[in-house]
Every structure is written in structure tokens, then in C-alpha cells.
Amino acid sequence: MELLNIHKTIWFTFWVFFGMLACNPPQPSPSPSSPQPVTTEKPTAGFTRIKETLIRGDRSQKKIALIISADRFAEGGDIVRKALAKHRVKASFFLTGRFYRDTTRHALILGL
Structure with missing residues (x-):
């Protein structure tokens, strides 16, 4: 008799759980209905904003922004450091942290 009650409890729990899922199915994550707001911060004087992210400096000056990224390899690092200096x-x-x-x-x- 006790075994029968355990089975009834298990089946009842099973049906309640799946009944709740049937009534309240999981919903997908909400997607943004509109694009994220773009910052309205004005760029530094002498710079022009192009679209949302690219900023261009004064084109009459001969300047570039040099960005170097490194992750796993450092070959040529000393050559780059010496040339920049x-x-x-x-x-x-x-x-990166791996570097x-x-x-x-x-x-x-430290030499950079």
C-alpha cells in the first residue's frame, strides 16, 4: 500500500510540473525592440564623428592613430618597441590577459 502511495505522489508531481509548463511555457529572451541609444557625447574639438563609432581627426594634419594588439605571440615585439622609440x-x-x-x-x- 505504501509503495502505491509513493507512485501516486510521483505521478502527481510529474503531472503538476508538466501541467505548469504547458500553462506557462518558457518564453524566449526578450529582444530589444529598438536599437540601443547612441551616446550623444560630442567628440573632442577637431574630430568628426562618422556614423556612430568612427571618429576622424583633422585631415589637414599628417597624423595617424597606431594601435597594436597582442594575444599569444610576441615575435618582433622588441623590433616594434625600438622602432617606435x-x-x-x-x-x-x-x-590580452594571456599575453x-x-x-x-x-x-x-614595461618597455612599451
């Missing part, structure tokens, strides 16, 4: 060129570096974790690259990173 020799010509007094400023650059931005994007280095930083390699202790053999710490001297190179």
Missing part, C-alpha cells in the same frame, strides 16, 4: 612614435597597445600572464614578456611590456 627611435622615431618617437606614440602608439596604443591592446594586450600578460607570460612572465617572459614582462620586460617587453
Whole structure:
């Protein structure tokens, strides 16, 4: 008799659970109904905003923004560092955590 009651309880729980799912099926994640708002922040004087993200500097000046990224490999890092220093060129570096974790690259990173 006790075994029969356990089975009834299990079946009841099963039907309640799936009955709830049938009445309230999981809903997909809401998608944005409109694009995310674009920042209205004005760029620095002398820069022109192109579309939403690209900013162009004064085209009459001979300047470029140099960005160097590194993840797994550092070959040529010393050559790049020396060339930038020799010509007094400023650059931005994007280095991943994997690049930083390699202790053999710490001297190179500090030299940039």
C-alpha cells in the first residue's frame, strides 16, 4: 500500500510540473525592440564623428592613430618597441590577459 502511495505522489508531481509548463511555457529572451541609444557625447574639438563609432581627426594634419594588439605571440615585439622609440612614435597597445600572464614578456611590456 505504501509503495502505491509513493507512485501516486510521483505521478502527481510529474503531472503538476508538466501541467505548469504547458500553462506557462518558457518564453524566449526578450529582444530589444529598438536599437540601443547612441551616446550623444560630442567628440573632442577637431574630430568628426562618422556614423556612430568612427571618429576622424583633422585631415589637414599628417597624423595617424597606431594601435597594436597582442594575444599569444610576441615575435618582433622588441623590433616594434625600438622602432617606435627611435622615431618617437606614440602608439596604443591592446594586450590580452594571456599575453600578460607570460612572465617572459614582462620586460617587453614595461618597455612599451
